[in-house]
Each structure stands twice: as C-alpha cells, then as structure tokens.
C-alpha cells in the first residue's frame with residue numbers, strides 16, 4: 001500500500017491570534033504552530049492501514065520552510081518519509097495547494113491519499129475536491145471509518161451524515177478526508193522522535209514543481225472578533241425572558 | 252489543550268538561553284541530540300501532559316485507591332494514562348541505553364518530569380519504577396539485570412522502594428526486617444514495611460520491591476543493612492511469572508493528599524516463605540541507597556517546582572477573570588466598573604511572589620540536574636569533581652527548599668482564589684494538599700538540613716562548599732558589571748557573605764563542643780542557603796534577559812511589552828529578579844541574626860515548659 005498524507009502547518013488552536021496592522025494577514029512571529037488536527041487524524045489512519053497491510057506512508061506538506069517541523073512530527077508518529085513543497089513568501093490558496101499536491105502525488109504514485117476534512121486556520125475545506133478533480137480520482141470526504149476491502153483494491157468508507165451513517169465503496173487510487181471521530185491519533189514516542197531525525201524530508205519549491213503561483217483568491221481583510229461583554233446575573237425567570245426578548249432580541 | 256502546568260517560555264529560556272544545555276550535545280553520549288530534537292521532545296511531553304495526564308489530576312484525587320482481597324486498585328483513569336506514558340517511553344527517558352532506556356541527559360529528564368509531576372499521584376508509579384531500575388542497572392548482577400530490567404524499563408512491571416518501618420522512619424538504621432540466608436544463596440525476608448508508595452497496584456502484572464533488611468547475625472545500625480529484591484510474582488528462568496511471593500498488603504493509608512498514589516503497609520514473610528535476592532554486596536545496602544537517593548531527592552524537589560508552577564498558572568488565570576472591586580483610581584465611585592482582581596496591588600504582590608518563587612526553584616532544580624550531567628560527561632576527573640561538589644551541596648537544598656516553596660506557592664494560590672480556592676470547585680485546594688507530602692518523604696526537610704550542615708559542608712574538608720561559593724561569587728562579578736543587574740548582584744553578594752559567616756559560626760561552635768548550635772540552626776541555615784542560591788540564579792537569568800532586550804533593541808525591534816510577547820517575557824524576568832532581591836532576599840539577614848545569636852532557647856526549654 002502506498003499511502004500519502006497531506007498535512008498543513010496551522011497556528012495552535014489555543015494560541016491568541018492577532019491581526020497585522022495591514023489588516024489582511026495575522027502576526028506569525030512568536031506564534032506556536034501545530035499540525036492541523038484533522039490532518040493528524042489522517043496520519044494516524046494511514047499508519048494503521050500500513051500496520052495492517054504493510055507499505056509506505058509519505059507525508060506531504062505545502063507551506064513555508066518551517067512546515068518541516070510539522071512533517072517531522074508526523075515522521076515521529078511513524079510515517080516513513082516526507083516531502084515539503086516550499087511556498088515561502090507566496091500566498092497559497094486552495095487551488096495552488098491542490099495543484100502542488102497533485103504534482104507530488106503524480107511523482108510519488110499512491111493507492112490512498114489522506115488528508116483532514118479541512119484546515120482549522122482558514123476552514124476552506126476546498127483542497128480535497130479540487131485535488132480529486134485534477135487527478136481524476138474518486139474522493140470520499142468526512143470519513144468516520146475506513147477499511148480496505150479484502151484484496152480488492154477498494155476502500156469501504158463510512159461517513160457521518162445527518163441522522164445516520166452512509167457507507168461508500170470506492171476504488172483505489174482515491175482520496176479520503178478524515179473527520180473528527182475517525183480515530184484518536186497516537187502520541188509520538190521518544191524513540192519515534194529520535195528516528196524521525198534521520199528520516200528523509202525532500203524539499204522542493206513551487207516553481208520547481210512547475211505550479212503557477214498567482215493566487216486566484218485574495219484576502220480583502222481580517223477582523224478580530226468583537227470583545228466579549230461581561231455577563232450579568234438576573235434575579236428571576238421573568239427578568240431573564242424579558243432581557244432575552246427586549247434587549248438581546250433572540251426570542 | 253490549554254496549559255496550566257509549566258511556564259513553558261520560562262522552561263525554554265532556562266534550558267536554551269541560560270544554562271545552554273546545547274553544550275552537552277557535543278558529547279559523544281548525546282550526539283544524537285540537538286536543540287530541535289530537545290524542543291520536539293518538550294512539545295510532545297507537553298501534549299501528553301495537557302491532554303492525557305492533567306485531566307486525571309482531579310478524577311484520580313476523587314476516586315483514590317482501594318484495597319480489596321489483598322489487591323490494590325488505582326483510579327481507573329490512571330490506566331490509560333500509564334499506558335500512553337510507557338508506550339511513548341517517557342518512563343525510561345534517563346535510563347541508560349545499555350539497560351534499554353532512552354539515555355537522555357538528566358537535565359532533559361528533569362524538564363520532561365516537570366510536565367508530569369503536577370500529578371504526582373499518577374507519576375509516583377512510573378517514577379519509583381525508574382528509581383528501582385536505576386538501582387538494578389547500577390548494582391545488579393548480569394542475571395538480575397536480564398531478569399528484571401526489560402520488564403521494568405518497558406513499564407510492563409513496576410518497582411518501589413521499601414525502607415520505612417513503624418519504628419524506623421528518619422532513623423533507617425533502626426530497621427528490624429530480617430533476611431534469612433538459604434542454602435541456595437537466596438534469602439527469605441520477614442518483617443513489616445510501612446508507607447510504601449506503589450507497594451501494590453493493578454497497573455502492571457508484576458512489582459519488584461527493593462527492600463532494606465538485616466541479614467541474621469549482622470551488626471545493628473546502618474552498617475548492618477543489606478538490600479534485597481523481592482518480586483511480587485517470582486520470575487521463572489524463561490521470563491514467565493511463577494508463584495505469588497509470600498507477602499501481604501496489610502492496609503493502605505487514608506491521606507491528606509495524593510489520593511491516587513497507594514501508600515501501603517506490607518507484611519513480608521508471614522509464612523516464612525518470602526523469596527528475596529541480594530542486590531549488590533552484603534551490608535552495603537545503605538551505601539547503594541545513598542547513591543540512588545540523589546535522583547530521588549531531585550525528583551521530590553521537582554514536585555515542589557511542578558506544584559508551584561501549576562498553582563501559579565491557575566491563580567494567574569483566575570486573577571485575570573474574577574471581577575471584584577474597582578480600580579484604585581476610582582475606588583470612591585460606586586458606579587465605577589468592576590475590575591479583574593489582577594488590577595489590585597495586593598493581588599499582584601501575591602502573583603509576583605508566586606512567579607518569582609516558581610521560577611527560582613525551577614532554576615535551582617534544573618541547574619543541579621545540569622551539574623549532574625556535567626559531572627557525568629566531564630573531560631577530566633578534576634573537572635568532574637568540581638561539578639560533583641555542586642551536586643552534593645545542592646541536592647538537599649533542592650529537596651527541602653523547593654518542596655517548601657512548592658507548598659507555599661500552592662497556599663498562596665488558594666489565597667488568590669479567595670473563598671473559591673477553599674472549595675473543591677477549583678484545583679487550588681488539591682494542589683495544596685498534594686504538595687504537602689514533598690517536605691516529608693524521601694528524608695524529611697529536617698533531615699535534609701542536617702545532611703547539608705552535618706555532612707555536605709564538611710565534605711572533602713569543605714572543598715565542595717567553597718567550590719559553590721566561588722562559583723557563585725565569580726559570576727556575580729559579571730552581573731555587577733551589567734547595569735540592569737548591578738544592584739541586585741550586590742545584594743546577593745552581601746547575602747552570600749552571610750552564608751560564609753554562618754558556616755564559620757557552626758564550625759567554631761562544633762570545634763568548641765557545642766554541636767547543638769548547628770543542630771538547632773540547620774534548617775534556618777538551609778533556608779538562608781536556598782534563598783541566596785535562588786537569588787543568584789534569578790540574577791543570572793535577569794542578566795541574560797537584559798542582554799536579549801539589548802540585542803532586540805539594536806536590531807530595531809519595537810519591544811512594546813503589550814505587543815511583543817518576547818519583550819514582555821524578558822521584562823518579566825527582570826522584575827521577577829528585582830522583586831526577589833528586594834522582598835525575599837532580606838530574609839537571609841533575619842535568619843542570619845538568629846544564627847549569630849546562637850540562642851538556644853529551644854534546647855534550654857524544659858519539656859514541661861512546652862505547655
């Protein structure tokens with residue numbers, strides 16, 4: 001089984017995000033970054049498939065040079081090697097990311113390409129569909145359970161849909177995006193961290209891949225959410241209902 | 252997950268900017284390490300600590316341990332925690348590679364341990380196993396190493412430390428547990444041990460107990476004590492488990508805190524069949540124990556650091572959220588908006604007291620661990636000796652001073668929370684209860700003070716003690732040159748002089764046969780000592796912080812404290828050091844006056860007068 005996993009470097013969801021004075025990007029200095037949590041779930045799933053059926057897990061990331069840290073973290077979890085496509089300085093919209101991933105995927109070849117259902121920083125959730133289109137392969141999104149069907153080169157993917165579960169059968173090669181409940185990612189072990197240091201991370205640039213770097217999407221502006229107002233204690237249910245109706249106007 | 256455990260920026264600052272632990276990585280033993288790898292190790296420790304270990308702090312406390320039909324059960328949540336901890340090999344981080352461990356330097360073991368020590372009830376199980384593994388690694392025969400280490404290092408088996416008996420606590424030499432020699436070279440153990448941490452539990456399939464006992468016919472006191480390995484289940488030649496050994500868990504203690512950690516009374520050999528193997532040479536049990544006790548005492552000191560750090564971070568968060576009263580400018584205006592309590596000067600006093608103490612004892616523990624590595628990797632014997640001297644002197648200070656500060660900071664956290672702090676709705680009261688054990692076990696702080704004054708000061712004819720004073724004195728010279736630290740460095744130097752004077756008073760009194768003077772003032776001396784060493788370390792940190800701020804300024808950075816997190820951090824270091832030097836360090840003078848008086852009211856007092 002050749003398994004590719006795409007991981008994105010995103011700000012730590014716990015970190016306090018501040019908007020730069022230019023109004024359309026965030027302050028990244030002194031900000032802590034992690035693997036996009038949904039991508040971490042995708043890495044875990046790839047590792048589990050490999051543990052069952054053998055093969056290779058290759059981690060791909062499209063991002064700044066520092067994204068090597070996130071690739072390294074996935075290697076510490078147990079992935080075999082990494083590829084980092086550096087976008088230093090460029091704004092990479094989902095289209096650019098999908099095209100870059102497609103190029104690397106073509107170079108590498110794969111049975112299953114896994115990724116998170118969306119990145120928690122931009123929440124676009126676009127890359128997977130675009131990538132499937134470019135590569136001309138099927139895609140199962142929001143996977144809740146993934147199983148390889150016998151020897152058949154087909155995947156059984158269960159997805160959570162409103163009010164129930166949907167089971168899909170898709171042929172490989174294919175793309176699967178991970179939902180929150182697919183698995184609980186493992187923690188990197190100390191021996192894993194030491195081994196990760198020696199694993200290969202191939203670094204290439206967007207230009208070398210021949211990917212057009214002009215984004216189709218432009219961020220106009222970013223705003224910080226309004227400051228939360230302090231709450232207040234109300235004396236009775238009547239007062240509460242009145243406040244909700246007359247002041248907050250929610251009922 | 253949010254982090255209420257370790258002041259993570261301070262941890263990295265101390266490791267990589269102050270101590271410069273990178274210097275160790277050029278040693279062949281640690282050549283696989285780099286700052287990047289060390290940093291990744293800390294990231295992963297933080298992840299496991301915040302996501303898996305921290306959530307069991309409160310559940311472990313509420314559920315506690317239970318003893319049923321001779322078997323002890325730990326809080327349910329500890330099982331998953333323990334598995335994750337051992338699977339990732341945190342349990343063997345500083346065990347040698349030869350023994351199957353990860354072979355990391357002590358300093359990284361210490362830094363990682365800070366992430367887990369806040370939940371010491373949980374950590375006690377793998378931590379004691381680690382201590383017992385060190386013993387077997389250091390003193391076991393090849394056969395014993397092969398038999399016991401793989402299971403213990405992987406976490407499949409656990410270990411303990413059985414010293415204390417009902418009549419032999421601080422005075423270990425008074426122990427009466429007997430070892431009876433068998434024709435096949437093994438022994439049978441008979442006796443009762445009390446207060447044994449992890450004496451039994453259901454986390455592992457086997458537990459190996461190192462037990463101090465006296466072989467029949469050997470002399471009384473510490474010189475007649477030997478060390479034995481007593482497995483819960485005997486281990487067959489092929490590594491499988493055999494019969495249950497002949498000992499019973501008499502009871503588990505109901506305690507003030509660390510409810511998730513089982514504290515057991517063990518009756519060994521009620522049927523005369525308790526199998527035991529000698530570890531090391533006969534009658535060298537105390538010598539062996541002493542050698543491993545350094546590590547154990549540092550790990551108890553670490554509990555102090557972790558308690559202080561966690562208590563501070565919780566209190567800080569609460570102080571930013573709790574609205575009460577108005578700002579000082581508008582205190583007369585009843586319509587003025589309520590402010591978070593962090594705006595009140597008295598709350599800030601408490602927070603800065605906590606912050607500076609947490610950072611001071613962190614520096615104390617990390618510095619001492621680092622000296623251990625320097626000792627072990629020294630290029631020459633002479634260089635090794637100088638580092639060893641620092642370790643010997645500072646170990647009892649780490650144990651006692653940090654454990655006391657840990658409790659005091661937890662106490663102050665309760666105060667910052669006000670009434671809420673006294674309730675079980677918030678973690679402050681548990682941190683207070685849990686941290687109270689650290690000044691007691693692993694040799695009470697009274698015993699640590701006696702070790703410092705009675706043994707360590709005089710070691711190598713006082714050379715170790717002088718070595719530490721010189722080491723501090725020299726670097727103070729440098730800090731006196733730096734404008735940002737000149738004032739506090741001078742204050743520390745003055746206090747350092749008081750340490751020398753106090754030691755001289757002890758020496759003279761002893762020479763004149765008045766041993767009772769150093770015995771009565773050992774603990775005040777240890778407190779003086781700890782305070783001065785901490786002030787010195789904070790001054791060192793402040794000097795580094797001042798330099799970083801200078802560098803940033805010349806690189807044209809803004810350095811607005813509100814905007815720039817790094818600038819805010821370094822400013823915080825400068826103020827932490829200044830506060831400690833102006834508000835805590837003067838206590839040295841008060842303690843010194845007590846010692847200088849050589850007043851013996853505590854000894855002259857008739858027992859009847861203690862009414």
Ligand SMILES: Cc1cc2nc3c(=O)[nH]c(=O)nc-3n(C[C@H](O)[C@H](O)[C@H](O)COP(=O)(O)OP(=O)(O)OC[C@H]3O[C@@H](n4cnc5c(N)ncnc54)[C@H](O)[C@@H]3O)c2cc1C
Nearest residue numbers: 412413414415420421446447448514692693694695697698
């Ligand atoms: C929760 C818990 C876990 C423990 N875990 C372990 C364990 O795993 N293994 C183990 O072997 N033990 C363990 N202990 C025992 C612990 O190490 C002892 O309680 C401690 O060493 C003190 O001994 P003691 O309780 O007998 O007190 P005592 O020795 O009776 O001391 C009482 C007081 O007298 C003082 N004192 C005693 N002798 C002197 C002296 N010569 N000079 C000056 N002052 C003196 C002490 O400082 C103390 O303040 C544990 C204890 C607790 C409470």
